[in-house]
Amino acid sequence: xxIWQPVGRATAVALLTPALLMSAARLLPAQSPKAPASASRxxxxxxxxxxxxxxxxxxxxxxxxxxVNSWYKVGSGDEKPGRTGFAxxxxxxxxxxxxxxxxxxxxxxxxxxxxNNNGSTTFDRxxxxxxxxxxxxxxxxxxxxxxxxxxxxxxxKPKLDLQRDVVKNERRQSYDNVPYGRAYETMLPVLFPxxxxxxxxxxxxxxxxxxxxxxxVSEFFRxxxxxxxxxxxxxxxxxxxxxxxxxxxxxxxxxxNPDAPVRPTVPPPRLTRDTIMTMEDRVQLPRLYFMWxxxxxxxxxxxxxxxxxxxxxxxxxxxxxxxxxxxxxIAQDVGMNNGASxxxxxxxxxxTAKPGVHPKQLAAEIDAALRDVAQNGVTExxxxxxxxxxxxxxxxxxxxxxxxxxxLNYYNYFVGTPDYLEQDLARYERLTVADVQRVxxxxxxxxxxxxxxxxxxxxxxxxxxxxxxx
Amino acid sequence: xRRLSMAVIGACLTPTVAQAQAKPASTVPPTLSAPxxxxxxxxxxxxxxxxxxxxxxxxxxxxxxDATLVxxxxxxxxxRGKAGLATLTANMLDEGAGNRDALGLAEQIGYLAxxxxxxxxxxxxxxxxHTTRATLDSALxxxxxxxxxxxxxxxxxxxxxxxxxxSLLQEADRGPALADRAFNAxxxxxxxxxxxxxxxxxxxxxxxxxxxVVQFWKSWYRPNNATLVIVGDIxxxxxxxxxxxxxxxxxxxxxxxxxxxTPPAASATRIYVIDKPKAPQTSFRIGGIGVARSTKDYYPLxxxxxxxxxxxxxxxxxxxxxTKGYTYGAGSGFAMRREPGAFTARxxxxxxKTDSAxxxxxxxxxxxxxxxxxxxxAKTKRYLQLGYAERFESTGDIASQIAxxxxxxxxxxxxxxxxxxxxxxxxxxxxxxxTQYLDPSKLAIVVAGDRASIEPALKALxxxxxxxxxxxxxxxxxx
Numbered sequence: 001x002x003i004w005q006p007v008g009r010a011t012a013v014a015l016l017t018p019a020l021l022m023s024a025a026r027l028l029p030a031q032s033p034k035a036p037a038s039a040s041r042x043x044x045x046x047x048x049x050x051x052x053x054x055x056x057x058x059x060x061x062x063x064x065x066x067x068v069n070s071w072y073k074v075g076s077g078d079e080k081p082g083r084t085g086f087a088x089x090x091x092x093x094x095x096x097x098x099x100x101x102x103x104x105x106x107x108x109x110x111x112x113x114x115x116n117n118n119g120s121t122t123f124d125r126x127x128x129x130x131x132x133x134x135x136x137x138x139x140x141x142x143x144x145x146x147x148x149x150x151x152x153x154x155x156x157k158p159k160l161d162l163q164r165d166v167v168k169n170e171r172r173q174s175y176d177n178v179p180y181g182r183a184y185e186t187m188l189p190v191l192f193p194x195x196x197x198x199x200x201x202x203x204x205x206x207x208x209x210x211x212x213x214x215x216x217v218s219e220f221f222r223x224x225x226x227x228x229x230x231x232x233x234x235x236x237x238x239x240x241x242x243x244x245x246x247x248x249x250x251x252x253x254x255x256x257n258p259d260a261p262v263r264p265t266v267p268p269p270r271l272t273r274d275t276i277m278t279m280e281d282r283v284q285l286p287r288l289y290f291m292w293x294x295x296x297x298x299x300x301x302x303x304x305x306x307x308x309x310x311x312x313x314x315x316x317x318x319x320x321x322x323x324x325x326x327x328x329x330i331a332q333d334v335g336m337n338n339g340a341s342x343x344x345x346x347x348x349x350x351x352t353a354k355p356g357v358h359p360k361q362l363a364a365e366i367d368a369a370l371r372d373v374a375q376n377g378v379t380e381x382x383x384x385x386x387x388x389x390x391x392x393x394x395x396x397x398x399x400x401x402x403x404x405x406x407x408l409n410y411y412n413y414f415v416g417t418p419d420y421l422e423q424d425l426a427r428y429e430r431l432t433v434a435d436v437q438r439v440x441x442x443x444x445x446x447x448x449x450x451x452x453x454x455x456x457x458x459x460x461x462x463x464x465x466x467x468x469x470x
Numbered sequence: 471x472r473r474l475s476m477a478v479i480g481a482c483l484t485p486t487v488a489q490a491q492a493k494p495a496s497t498v499p500p501t502l503s504a505p506x507x508x509x510x511x512x513x514x515x516x517x518x519x520x521x522x523x524x525x526x527x528x529x530x531x532x533x534x535x536d537a538t539l540v541x542x543x544x545x546x547x548x549x550r551g552k553a554g555l556a557t558l559t560a561n562m563l564d565e566g567a568g569n570r571d572a573l574g575l576a577e578q579i580g581y582l583a584x585x586x587x588x589x590x591x592x593x594x595x596x597x598x599x600h601t602t603r604a605t606l607d608s609a610l611x612x613x614x615x616x617x618x619x620x621x622x623x624x625x626x627x628x629x630x631x632x633x634x635x636x637s638l639l640q641e642a643d644r645g646p647a648l649a650d651r652a653f654n655a656x657x658x659x660x661x662x663x664x665x666x667x668x669x670x671x672x673x674x675x676x677x678x679x680x681x682x683v684v685q686f687w688k689s690w691y692r693p694n695n696a697t698l699v700i701v702g703d704i705x706x707x708x709x710x711x712x713x714x715x716x717x718x719x720x721x722x723x724x725x726x727x728x729x730x731x732t733p734p735a736a737s738a739t740r741i742y743v744i745d746k747p748k749a750p751q752t753s754f755r756i757g758g759i760g761v762a763r764s765t766k767d768y769y770p771l772x773x774x775x776x777x778x779x780x781x782x783x784x785x786x787x788x789x790x791x792x793t794k795g796y797t798y799g800a801g802s803g804f805a806m807r808r809e810p811g812a813f814t815a816r817x818x819x820x821x822x823k824t825d826s827a828x829x830x831x832x833x834x835x836x837x838x839x840x841x842x843x844x845x846x847x848a849k850t851k852r853y854l855q856l857g858y859a860e861r862f863e864s865t866g867d868i869a870s871q872i873a874x875x876x877x878x879x880x881x882x883x884x885x886x887x888x889x890x891x892x893x894x895x896x897x898x899x900x901x902x903x904x905t906q907y908l909d910p911s912k913l914a915i916v917v918a919g920d921r922a923s924i925e926p927a928l929k930a931l932x933x934x935x936x937x938x939x940x941x942x943x944x945x946x947x948x949x
Contacts, residue, residue, distance in 0.1 A: 062531055063863050064506040100497045104792070107783045109499055112849040114856020116782075133856045138500040146494060165795025165820075172750045173798045173818045179643035237506075246500075255492045282748065283643050285636075317580035322573060329629060332636045354636060385581045392583035392602075399864045 040395065040425060042404055044233075044418050045240065051256040052228025055247055056408045056418050058235040060401055066236035067131040068140040069405035070148075071413055074224035075124040076202040077343055078263060081194065085167070085204015086212055088121040090220050092163035094128065095119070099150035103159065106143055113139055121202055124342040125413055131402050134237040138246050144232065145250035151221055157214050164209055171203050179283045180454050184348075186279055187291050190450050191346055193270045198344055226257030231412050235405035266343050269293045277452040278463035285332065286462045287352045288359040290366065291450040292443060294338060294345030298414055302340045303427040304435040305347065305443065307386045309336040311378050311436065312369060313349060317385060319369050320351070330357045330365065342414065347443065359453050359464040374445040377437035390428045394421070508859040511868060513882050514706050518714060521694030521722045525872050525882065526709040527701040529865050533603035535702030536869040537610065539617060540876040541595040542697075543690035545668040546808070547728060552682055554670020556590040558634060559686045563588045563597065565626040568615030572626050575612070584609045586616065591668060593808050593877040595690065600866060603703045606712075614716040617691065627680040638672050641941075645746040646818060648941045649753035649918035652744050655943030657759060657812055657914050662731050664811055671942070694722040697876045701865045733759050733810055736912040739934045741828075744941060745921035751797075752824045752919030753816075756831055758912055760813035763806040763878040769891040770899035771804055771907065777850045777900070778802050778838045779815055785834045786815060794830060796823040804907075808878060813908060821920055825927035828917075832910060832933065839904045842897050855889045916943075 045057045076087045095117075097103040110117050115132025130140040175181040185201040192199035232251075234243055271293050295301050313320040313336035324331040334351040351362045398404045398421075411420035453463040516524040545556040564579075564586060565572040579586050585600040586609070597617055601609035641647045651667050658665030670678075698717065700709045736758055746753075761771065779786040779802025790800040797817045805811030815835065819827040862868050871885060917924065921938065929936045938946045 063859060064508060065859050065863065100494060101499075104783070104788070108849065111781055111783050111853040113502060114505070114853055114858075116857065116860075131860065133505045133859060135503045135505045136856075139502060142496065142500050149492065149494060162792070162795050166791055166798060169751070169791075169796070169818070169820055170798040172820060177645060177749055177751045177818065179640070249495045253492055253495055284639050315580065316576035317573070326573060326629070329632065332633065332640070354632075355639065381581065385577070385583075388581060388583035396600075399866070401863070 041419065041421050042398065042408060044408055046412075046418055047244075049227065049248065049251055051252065051254055052226070052260075053251050053254070054231035054412065055251075056231060056233040056405075056412060057240050057243060058233065058401075058404055058408060059238065059240055060235060060404070061237045063401075064134045064237045065131060065401060066134045066137045066140075066234065066238050067129055067400075067402045067405050068137070068144060069127060069129040069233045069235070069402065069409055070144055070230060071232075071409040072126045072128075072224060072230045073413060074126055074220075074229065074261070075122050076200070076204070077123045077197040077341070078224065078261070079197055079200075079204075081200075082208060083204075083212060083216060084200040084208040085171075085202070086208070086216060086220065087126060088202055088204065089163060089167050089209060089212055090217060091119050091121045091126050091128075092167055093155070093160060093217060094147055094151065096159040096163065097154060098147040099153040100146050101143060106147075109139060109143070110136070115140065122341070123198055123202060127406065127409065129402060129405070137234070137238050137243065141246050141250050145254060148225060148227065148230065148251070149254035151225065152218055155214065155217055155221075160212065160214055160217060164212065167203075168206060168209055171206065171209070175201075175203060180281060180287055182281070183279060183287070183289055183350075183452060183454050186277070187289065187450050187452055190275050190277070191269055191271050191291055191293060192344070193267050196266050196269070196344070197264065198266075198341065222257065223259075223261050226260070227251060227254050228256045228260055231409055233405040233408045233412075233418070235408070236401035263343070269344060271448045271450065273448050275448075275450045276465060277450065278460055278465075279452060279454050280457045280460065281454050283454060283456050285352050285355065286359050286453055286455045286459070287350055288362045288366075288464055289450075289452045289454070290349045291452075292347040292447055294347045294443065295340055296345055297340035297342060299340070301439050301443070302338070302345070304431055304439040305338040305340070305345075306390070307383060307428070307431055307436050308373070308439050308444070309338045309347065309349075310386045310389065311382045312336050312373065313351075319373075320366065323369060324351060324362065324365050328365065330354055330361050353462075358462060360466065363451070363464050370440065370445050373437060373440040377433050380433060383431060383433055383436060387428050387431070391425060394425065505856055508862070510862065510886055513872070513885075515882070516706075516710055518693065518718060520718065520720055521692075522713070522717055522720065523697040524710065524713050525697060525699045526704070526706050527699075527868055527872070528705060528709075529702050529868065531703075532865075533703045534601065534865055535603060535606055535700065535704055536598070536600050536865040537613065537701075538596060538598040538699045538869045538873045539613070540697045540699070540873050541691055542593065542695050542877050543725075544590040544594045544877075545592045545666070546663045547686070547690060547726075548663065548666070548670070549682075551674055552670075552678060553666045553674040554634065554668070555678060555682055555686050556595055557668050557670075558630060558675075558678060559683045560588045560590040560595045560597075561630055562622055562627060562683050563616045563620045563687075565630060566621040566623050567612075568619045570615070571621070571623070575616075578608075578612065582608055582612075584612075586612060588616065592663060592811075596873065598869070598873075606704075610712055610716045618717070618720055620687065622680060622684055622687075624680055627683060631675065631678060634669065634675050635672060638669065638675060645749045645751070645918045646753045648744050648746060649755045649916055652742065652918065652939055652941065652943035653755035653757070653814065653914065653916040654812065656742055656916060656939065657757065659734050662733065664731075664805075664807065664809070688723075689726055692723050692725065693717065693720045695725055697873075699869050699872045699876075701869045701872075731809055736909070739911055739913045739915065741915045741917065741928055741934050741936045742939045742943070743921050743925050743928065743936060744916065744918035744939055744943075745946075746918050747920055747922070749919045750821055751818045752821050752827075752917050752924055753818055754827065754831065755814055755816050755916040756835070756913055757812050757814040758909060758914065759810050760804045760907055761806055762808060762810050763880065765806065767899075767903050767907070768806070770895050770903040772854065773847070773850055773892060773895045774838060774842075774900045774903045775802055775804055776854060777842060777846055778834065778904075781850070781853055783849075785838065786817070786831070789830050789834055790817055790819070790827060794823070794826070796820055796827045796830075821923055824917065824919060824924040825931050828915065828928065828931065828933065835908060835910050835913070839901065839908065839910075842900050844897065847895075847897050847900065851892050851895065854892050858888055
C-alpha cells in the first residue's frame with residue numbers, strides 16, 4: 001500500500017529514476033553466517049555549525065555523482081486546524097526562488113549542470129534534495145543556503161497562488177481522481193481527535209489550501225526554516241575538506257532562530273470502541289478497510305508490528321494472500337501496513353472484493369486469520385522470512401547515494417544519530433515468535449477498530465455493517 | 471538583506487546585530503569546475519552453443535548480482551483475438567515451476583529475500599533477478615526453473631485469468647487508464663499491435679486458454695531469441711559457467727515469423743472525448759505516430775523532446791504547471807519501438823481549465839517547430855550529457871541500460887557514444903526533427919473527463935472537430 005509514501009513535488013516528468021539496486025561502495029551487507037547483517041553501517045562524519053545546522057558527510061567515490069539532502073524538522077504534524085496541508089504547500093514554495101535566485105532559475109541552473117531535484121513532506125518532516133554530477137556540489141549548496149536564509153525578501157502572493165494551484169492539482173491527481181483515494185483521510189479523524197495533527201492528511205483540504213496567506217508563509221519560515229531546525233547530508237563523490245569549506249562559506253551566515261520550535265503535545269487517540277463506516281465512490285468493486293491504533297516509530301513494539309503486518313498480509317508469501325487471493329479467491333488484493341510516526345501510529349489493513357463477493361466474507365476471513373495468530377502464533381520460518389526481507393530491503397534502499405543520504409538524515413532525526421543502521425537491523429534480529437503473537441493480542445485482536453467499506457455509488461447494500469465478530 | 475523579524479527583536483540575549491546584517495557569502499551562483507568524465511564499466515559479450523547471448527558486466531564493489539533475461543518477443547506477437555497473451559504468459563512463469571507450486575515458489579523467494587520478476591511489453595518478455603552473492607546459486611536455480619520449467623498448472627491459469635478479468639474491470643475506475651487505452655486504439659487502430667493494450671481486453675481475455683500460454687512460451691521462449699544480462703559481483707568466467715549450468719540445456723528452435731504491420735495514415739487533427747463522469751481532472755493524451763528505435767534522428771529527437779516535455783523546466787511543464795497552475799505535471803515522449811510508436815504529450819488537467827489547457831498544449835506543439843534559442847539548446851544538451859552518469863549508478867541501473875537495447879538489436883557501443891551523439895545536435899537538427907515528426911495538423915487529441923462539462927468548452931474552441939468515443943476508443947453509441 002502506498003499510504004505512507006510522502007507527499008511530494010515530483011511530477012511524472014521530473015521524477016528521479018529510482019535506483020533500486022546497490023552499487024554504492026561502502027555499505028557492507030551480510031555475506032556469510034560469520035558476518036551477520038548487524039555489521040552493516042554507512043561510514044559518515046557529522047559536525048554542527050555555530051548556527052545549529054547539523055551536517056553529515058558520506059563519501060562514496062564509485063560513480064561521479066553527488067547528492068545534497070536537507071531535512072527540516074517540520075511536517076503536517078506541526079500544522080494548526082484551518083491550515084491543513086500548509087507544510088507541504090510551503091515545500092512547493094521553496095522551489096520558487098529566493099533573494100538571489102530569480103523565479104525558475106533554481107531548476108534551470110541545476111538542469112544546466114546535469115542535476116535533478118525534488119522534495120517531499122510527511123507527518124513529521126520535510127526533505128529537499130538535489131542529485132547530479134559531482135562538480136555541481138557547490139551550486140547545490142549555494143542554492144540550498146540561499147533559500148534557507150533568504151527566501152522571504154522575494155516572496156509574494158503570485159508565487160504562493162501559483163503553487164497553491166499546483167498543489168490543488170496534486171491533490172486531485174493523487175487522491176480525488178483516484179479510486180478509493182479519499183478513504184484514508186476519511187478514517188484519520190475517527191482515530192485521532194480533531195486537535196491531533198495526524199487527524200488530517202499531509203496533502204490537507206482544498207478549503208485550507210485556499211486560505212493560506214503570504215503571512216502564513218513568513219511566519220512558518222521564521223519558525224521552522226532555520227539552520228538549528230535542519231540537517232543536511234551530503235553523499236557521493238566529493239572531497240570532504242572541500243565540502244566543509246563550501247558548507248561553512250554558504251551556511252554560516254544563515255541566522256539561527258533564537259526561539260527553536262517545539263513540537264506540539266498531542267492528545268491521546270480517541271478510539272475507545274468499534275466504529276463502522278461506509279463511503280460511496282466511483283468504483284467497480286467494494287473495498288474493506290480496518291484501522292487500529294498503533295505505536296510511535298522506533299518505540300518498543302514498532303518492529304514486532306512490522307513483522308505481524310508482513311506475515312498477515314505483506315505480499316505473496318503472506319497468510320491472507322494465501323487464503324483470500326490464492327485459495328478462496330474472494331479478494332483481488334490484500335495488504336496490511338504498520339504506519340508508525342513520531343507522535344503516534346496506526347495499523348491499516350485493506351482488501352478489495354472480487355466481483356460478486358460481499359465484504360462481510362472478507363471480514364470473516366481476515367478475523368479468522370488474526371485470531372489464529374493471536375491464539376497459535378506464527379512460525380519460525382515466517383519470522384525468518386520477515387527478518388531476511390527487512391535486511392534485503394533496507395540494504396537495497398541504500399543502493400544509491402540519495403538513498404544513503406536520506407537514511408542518514410532519517411536516523412539523525414528520529415533517533416538522534418546517523419549511526420543507527422546496525423541497531424535498526426538488530427531490532428528485527430531480536431524478534432521472537434512470541435513477540436509477534438503478543439502484539440497481535442495487544443494491538444489488534446479484540447482491540448477497538450475502525451471498519452470502513454468503500455462501495456460503488458448507490459450500492460450501500462455492499463457495505464459491511466455487522467461489527468464485533470473479532 | 472533579510473527583513474528584521476519579530477523573532478530577532480524578541481531575542482535580547484542573542485547577537486542581534488549579526489542577524490540583522492546577515493548576508494549570504496555570495497549573491498551569485500558559484501562557478502563550477504569541469505565535470506569528471508564518466509568511465510563506463512567493462513561489458514563482455516559471449517554466446518552459448520544453444521544461441522543464448524550473454525552480456526556480462528563485472529562490478530565487484532558489493533556482493534550483489536543482477537541478472538535480466540530478455541526474450542525478444544512480447545505483446546507484438548499476441549495472435550489476433552488473443553490480446554494480452556504475452557503478459558499472461560509472463561505472469562504464469564512464476565506461478566509454479568520446477569518442483570514448486572505457486573505458493574512454494576513465492577515462499578522460497580520471500581525466504582531468500584531475493585527479487586524475481588516477470589513481465590512483458592510490446593517487444594520483449596523478461597525475467598529479472600536481484601540477489602546477494604551469498605544466495606546466487608539458489609536464486610539462479612529458481613530463475614532457470616521459472617524460465618525453462620514453468621508448470622502452467624490449470625488451476626493457476628484459471629486463477630490468473632480471473633485476476634486479469636477483474637483488473638480489466640477495475641480499469642473503468644481510472645480516467646488516466648481510459649485515456650491511455652483510447653489514445654492508442656484511435657491512433658493505431660485495434661488491428662495494429664500498438665493499438666491494443668498489453669493487458670488485452672475482456673473479450674479477448676475470456677477466450678485465452680492454458681494451451682495458448684503453453685504455445686506462446688514454446689514458440690518464443692528460446693535461447694536463440696534471448697539475451698541474458700549479468701551485472702555484479704562475478705567474474706566473466708564464473709558468469710559463463712553459471713549461465714551454462716542454468717540455461718545450457720535450453721533447446722533452440724526456429725522462430726515463427728511475424729507479419730509486418732502497416733501504420734495507418736495520419737488523419738486530420740480531431741478531438742476525442744471519453745466520458746468519465748464527475749472526474750475532477752481531464753486526462754490529456756495528444757499525439758501522432760512517431761518513429762522506430764532505429765531512427766537516424768534518435769539524438770535530435772531526444773534533445774527536442776527533452777526541451778518540449780521531458781524535464782522539469784521543459785516547455786510543457788513550465789507552461790501548464792509552473793506558469794498556469796493547471797496541472798501537477800505535464801510532459802511528452804516518443805515511444806521508440808521496433809516499428810514507429812506513438813509520440814504523446816500528456817497531463818492531468820483540472821476539469822475547468824480543459825479548454826484553456828488545450829490552447830497551451832497547441833501553442834507549445836507549434837512553438838517547438840520554430841528555431842530553438844541557443845541558451846535553451848545548450849541547457850538541454852548539458853542536462854542530458856551531464857546527467858548521463860546517474861543512469862549507471864547501481865548494478866540494477868546498468869542492467870536496465872543494457873536490457874533496453876536488446877529488443878532493437880542496438881549494439882552495446884551505443885552506450886559509449888551517447889554524449890557524442892547529443893553533443894553533435896544543432897538547432898537546425900532540432901527544428902528539422904520537430905517539423906518532420908510533430909505535425910499539429912495531424913494529431914489525435916484524446917481527453918478523458920467529465921463530458922458534460924468539458925465537451926461544450928472544447929467545441930467552443932473551434933480548434934478541431936469534437937467526437938465522443940467510448941472507453942475503448944470506439945465510436946460511442948450514445949448521442
